[in-house]
Amino acid sequence: MTVIVGEREIxxxxxxxxxxAEALLSALSIAPQSRVVLAAEHVHTAxxxxxxxxxxxxxxxxxxxxxxxxxLPLIAQKDALP
Amino acid sequence: xxDLLAQFVIEAAELTQQAAEDxxxxxxxxxxxxxxxxxxxxxxxxxxxxxxFDLAPMQGALHSAEDLLDLAIKDNVExxxxxxxxxxxxxxxxxxxxxxxxxxGTLPPTAEDEGAKLVLWLASGRAVxxxxxxxxxxxxxxxxxxxxxxxxxxHRNGAVALRYTPAPECFFSGDDxxxxxxxxxxxxxxxxxxxxNWRDPAEFDPFRSNLIFEAISMxxxxxxxxxxxxxxxxxxxxxxxxxxxxxxxxxxxxxxxxTIRVDLARIDDIVGLVGELLTAKNGMSALVTQAQLxxxxxxxxxxxxALQQDIGRLVAQLQRAATDVRMVPLGDTLRRLxxxxxxxxxxxxxxxxxxxxxxxxxxxxxxxxxLYEPLLHIIRNAVDHxxxxxxxxxxxxxxxxxxxxxxxxxxxxxxxxxxxxDGRGIELGHIRSTALARGLISAEAAAALGESDCLELLFxxxxxxxxxxxDLSGRGVGMxxxxxxxxxxxxxxxxxxxxxxxxxxxxSLPTSFAMSRVILVTVAxxxxxxxxxxxxxxxxxxxxxITQVRSNEAFALRDRTIPILRLGDIVGSGAPGRSEEMxxxxxxxxxxxxxxxxxxxxxxxxxxxxxxxxxxxVRGILGTTVLGDGRIIMxxxxxxxxx
Numbered sequence: 066m067t068v069i070v071g072e073r074e075i076x077x078x079x080x081x082x083x084x085x086a087e088a089l090l091s092a093l094s095i096a097p098q099s100r101v102v103l104a105a106e107h108v109h110t111a112x113x114x115x116x117x118x119x120x121x122x123x124x125x126x127x128x129x130x131x132x133x134x135x136x137l138p139l140i141a142q143k144d145a146l147p
Numbered sequence: 148x149x150d151l152l153a154q155f156v157i158e159a160a161e162l163t164q165q166a167a168e169d170x171x172x173x174x175x176x177x178x179x180x181x182x183x184x185x186x187x188x189x190x191x192x193x194x195x196x197x198x199x200f201d202l203a204p205m206q207g208a209l210h211s212a213e214d215l216l217d218l219a220i221k222d223n224v225e226x227x228x229x230x231x232x233x234x235x236x237x238x239x240x241x242x243x244x245x246x247x248x249x250x251x252g253t254l255p256p257t258a259e260d261e262g263a264k265l266v267l268w269l270a271s272g273r274a275v276x277x278x279x280x281x282x283x284x285x286x287x288x289x290x291x292x293x294x295x296x297x298x299x300x301x302h303r304n305g306a307v308a309l310r311y312t313p314a315p316e317c318f319f320s321g322d323d324x325x326x327x328x329x330x331x332x333x334x335x336x337x338x339x340x341x342x343x344n345w346r347d348p349a350e351f352d353p354f355r356s357n358l359i360f361e362a363i364s365m366x367x368x369x370x371x372x373x374x375x376x377x378x379x380x381x382x383x384x385x386x387x388x389x390x391x392x393x394x395x396x397x398x399x400x401x402x403x404x405x406t407i408r409v410d411l412a413r414i415d416d417i418v419g420l421v422g423e424l425l426t427a428k429n430g431m432s433a434l435v436t437q438a439q440l441x442x443x444x445x446x447x448x449x450x451x452x453a454l455q456q457d458i459g460r461l462v463a464q465l466q467r468a469a470t471d472v473r474m475v476p477l478g479d480t481l482r483r484l485x486x487x488x489x490x491x492x493x494x495x496x497x498x499x500x501x502x503x504x505x506x507x508x509x510x511x512x513x514x515x516x517x518l519y520e521p522l523l524h525i526i527r528n529a530v531d532h533x534x535x536x537x538x539x540x541x542x543x544x545x546x547x548x549x550x551x552x553x554x555x556x557x558x559x560x561x562x563x564x565x566x567x568x569d570g571r572g573i574e575l576g577h578i579r580s581t582a583l584a585r586g587l588i589s590a591e592a593a594a595a596l597g598e599s600d601c602l603e604l605l606f607x608x609x610x611x612x613x614x615x616x617x618d619l620s621g622r623g624v625g626m627x628x629x630x631x632x633x634x635x636x637x638x639x640x641x642x643x644x645x646x647x648x649x650x651x652x653x654x655s656l657p658t659s660f661a662m663s664r665v666i667l668v669t670v671a672x673x674x675x676x677x678x679x680x681x682x683x684x685x686x687x688x689x690x691x692x693i694t695q696v697r698s699n700e701a702f703a704l705r706d707r708t709i710p711i712l713r714l715g716d717i718v719g720s721g722a723p724g725r726s727e728e729m730x731x732x733x734x735x736x737x738x739x740x741x742x743x744x745x746x747x748x749x750x751x752x753x754x755x756x757x758x759x760x761x762x763x764x765v766r767g768i769l770g771t772t773v774l775g776d777g778r779i780i781m782x783x784x785x786x787x788x789x790x
Contacts, residue, residue, distance in 0.1 A: 083354070087353055087354075089353075090348065090351060093348070094349070110323050110324045111353050113325050114356070117345075118345040130329065131325065136325065136339070
């Protein structure tokens, strides 16, 4: 498991593959207030999508430049997507 | 991209290149006839290929360019230098269209307009303003223009815009769009939007991709294209060509480097080296034995053997890779048949249709190329002797159009190519009487012939059932020529026929010359290789079991009488019979034959080299191979020797 669901936070670790998207989605649906801690070396687009769609509070570092520069701001963005 | 289009993309690049070179040469040396002819040929060929697709604007412009060149050739005058520029502009534009075609599958939306302007320019000798507007064919698509407009700070010159719209189901194909985007070099801007609004978490499907990426990169276009090469349908890439004309030729070069044309000889060199590597590896077997004989050498021999196995595996992989390079689809040859059939239909006045299936199956280039000739003879024969004239077909209740079907299928490591016609079929009685008339067989032999043996006669040299020598098949090439050219490719030909409904000829061919299994035989102290595939079995029989039938010998094997030949007699070093004889039982066509040899040696796999130099002229030699100890062995073509 690379998506570790804790009491108040959900940790993404290791290489988060596409099959973990469902786990992340259900964890966030059950506890929308959970923080998501990014500690993964790779996060699949499917998981990023869940984060972009549900916009939880995300802390920790993105695994690559592109997601740091363009995806994290999208998740943090409080108004709707263009 | 479909095969034909892929071929066309490669061909078009070569032809435009050729024509452009010729035109530039003409510019310096207007009287050079050869260059003029060459440019005409290139453009003419290109126009022909364009005609295979629905590319009217390209066709129109090429047609006008061809006309200009044709006029100069016919009137035997120099090409008006003012016309060179517009023709060059056409070529450049064609290049761009082809690239667009390759990437997106369609012509640029502006193609029609640009094509028309070029035609006008060709006709008038004056560029339609704005100047060579087609060069501005790189006008940016709307999305890219917007992207650049949103980032005025980014210098358009050299910047590449991309729009990546991952398919909703792309996760299932293993795509990870953000990863791909993260791999785009020199990204200076990106924005992400969605296909549709995000749904409620309860309805949200995490396995559907909903993102759209737009970005600007300063990297080379080809580098970006390389990242998305597997999903050309989901990516659009654009750069502002007007501001950067110098980039154009480089770009056209880079998009075509994904395939390169290599002289076949170079590939064959590699295949040859692999063969030698194989031989070197076989040589290690001797080392294993040597090591075993050493005191305490068992471990060493085991290690050498293990190493030999490893090397063997790698050589096999290398060999597969090398032979793969030579694999081309059968379609390359089969496509040429439709023109042939049209031609024959015109010559004979018999309406024909050709049905081809299995063109995607691949085989070694030599085999695919070598197939054309036998197929040509078979089809000519089929039309000449098989397909009835239209009125006869109507009487027989057949469709007026005769059908020739060519269908290929893969059977293990071989391909089977069946060429069928729906003609009158072959009358066995007719074959018998013809063979008799030609003195090929005796009357009692003719009467005793079974169906398959009878059809076999068609392959006998000098057999032709046509009473009148026709324009088509009566050129002295009979089915024997077909069989021998197929055999040269390592293949076999069989024929079946039903009177009234048609004839089918099946060619069974290897897909590559890859490996042949060869067995060593000894005759009069000499060693020869014999391909295992022609050997049905080996038997040892007492000399007393061989009976004399007139001047020939035969023996009985499981209630079947099998004629015997002595390999020693064939290779010219006959030896006295022994009390016990070793025989290879060969299946050739429908008949069997026993071949007496002195001894049988090891079996091994080898890459057969086709005979070269002096050996090429010697009948009955399939090729040569090098043994583990470096000796060169001739591999016999038994079927040719016994024919």
